Structures are given as C-alpha cells and as structure tokens.
Amino acid sequence: MSVFSPSEVEYFERNGFVIARNLAAHELCKRMKALAQRHLAQDVQPVEYEAQTKYPGSPASLDAPGGRTVRRLLHAYARDPVFGDWATSHAIGERLRPLLGAKVELSQAHHNCVMTKNPAFSSATSWHQDIRYWSFEKPDLVSAWLALGQEHEENGCLLLIPGSHRIEFQREQFDDALFLREDVEKNREILRGGVAAELDAGDALFFHCRLLHAAGRNRTGLTKLAAVFTYHSAGIRPLPGTRSAALPEIPLKA
Numbered sequence: 001m002s003v004f005s006p007s008e009v010e011y012f013e014r015n016g017f018v019i020a021r022n023l024a025a026h027e028l029c030k031r032m033k034a035l036a037q038r039h040l041a042q043d044v045q046p047v048e049y050e051a052q053t054k055y056p057g058s059p060a061s062l063d064a065p066g067g068r069t070v071r072r073l074l075h076a077y078a079r080d081p082v083f084g085d086w087a088t089s090h091a092i093g094e095r096l097r098p099l100l101g102a103k104v105e106l107s108q109a110h111h112n113c114v115m116t117k118n119p120a121f122s123s124a125t126s127w128h129q130d131i132r133y134w135s136f137e138k139p140d141l142v143s144a145w146l147a148l149g150q151e152h153e154e155n156g157c158l159l160l161i162p163g164s165h166r167i168e169f170q171r172e173q174f175d176d177a178l179f180l181r182e183d184v185e186k187n188r189e190i191l192r193g194g195v196a197a198e199l200d201a202g203d204a205l206f207f208h209c210r211l212l213h214a215a216g217r218n219r220t221g222l223t224k225l226a227a228v229f230t231y232h233s234a235g236i237r238p239l240p241g242t243r244s245a246a247l248p249e250i251p252l253k254a
C-alpha cells in the first residue's frame, strides 16, 4: 500500500507517529549508507560534531576526546541526489499528504541530515519536542526518519511518548535548553509511557514535531545511520527572519 490507510492516519493523529515498514528498497538504503559512510570517512562538510550538540554527556569541546565524532551529515537534500531524490520522492509525498494536506514542502532548515550514531562515541539525546527551536506559523510539521540499518535500544533508536504531541505543557516542565525535566513528578508519569521505535533498514518513522522523543547511546560496535527530513503544508510558512526561514522550502511533486 503506497498511502497510509485511514486507520494508520487515525493512529498517527492519536499517537503522533506512525511507521511505514519497508518504505525504501534495500538497494536504495545500501546506496545511501555507502555514501554516508564515505562522507563520514572523508569528513565531507557541512557536519555537526558531537561536541556541538551540547547534549548531556557530549564532549566539552571539539578537541576533547570524541569531540570531532560526526553526529549529523548536514544539508542532506543538497548533499547528493540519492538523498534529495528520496526526500522528495513519490513514496514520501504519498505518505505525507494524508497527514499534512495536498501541498507538501520539505524544510531544508530542519533535520535535513543523515543522523549518525558512532559506537566509539555517542551522547544520549534527552526528551524534547523538535518544535522547540523551530519557528512556523503553526506547529504542524512531520519528520520522516528512514532507517538505513537496524535500529533498536542497544544502538540508540528513538524512544517516543505516544500521544505527547497533544499534551499542553507548562514552561516549567522543561529546562533552560527546553529538554523535559525528569525531576518533575508530572513528567515522570508521562515518561512511563515511553516506547522504543524499533526499525529495520527501509522502515520509515513519521513523527509530529510536538511528539516527545529521546534516544540513548549506541552501545554496539556498528555506526547507526538514518536519513531524516522534515515537512509541512505549503499553507504554513516559516516565520521571516528566523532560522526556520534560512533556506528555501522545496515543494514536493504532486
């Protein structure tokens, strides 16, 4: 089935995420993975290093041990057509339209990367909503996370709180960097509902920008790779002058 069924759309609306199994062919995943591995080996810019994430446990500086471990190969859409073609593919557009509307655009300003999680060094990502640093007319964006290999708790897959995209949070439930505070009783209760988004190569997780998510470190011997892109309806514009408006949107073909 190339589109989400009504029950999958209903699942997404209720839970804030839905997984499309086997959305990308294994051959395509292999090509993306081989290219990402080459770009990692050659340090092809632009990238984000572990030290720049400022996540808890990340190295204090680029020159600290693990500081220059690549965490994201940035600008994936423009980096190579293998990523750009996937990000704007029919397969992706057909899945997004029931979630976002008839006219969908790719934001080049957010995610738009190959997420890498290196076994030699990886920090954990605390609970957060992606929308916290994004600026759009309406907080209604969806990211598509394509696993290029297996993702499970041991290698740091995404952890999700189903339905959290619908919670009206208070500012004090988050810390200064807008990560969910785990020392607040109300939050601890919310976090008890967490689930692991286990994926195989070719599976794509679609998740809402208000969905609480986190991820652990990679405790295996293999680098984990995922191609991640973010979309919104053409009717929702990034706010002028913000980071969200820094790069042009790419309309998906009808």
Ligand SMILES: O=C(O)CCC(=O)C(=O)O
Residues within 6 Å of the ligand: 115, 117, 124, 125, 130, 156, 157, 158, 213, 214, 215, 216
């Ligand atoms: O793989 C991870 O560590 C999660 C990354 C993440 O949640 C994000 O970039 O918003």
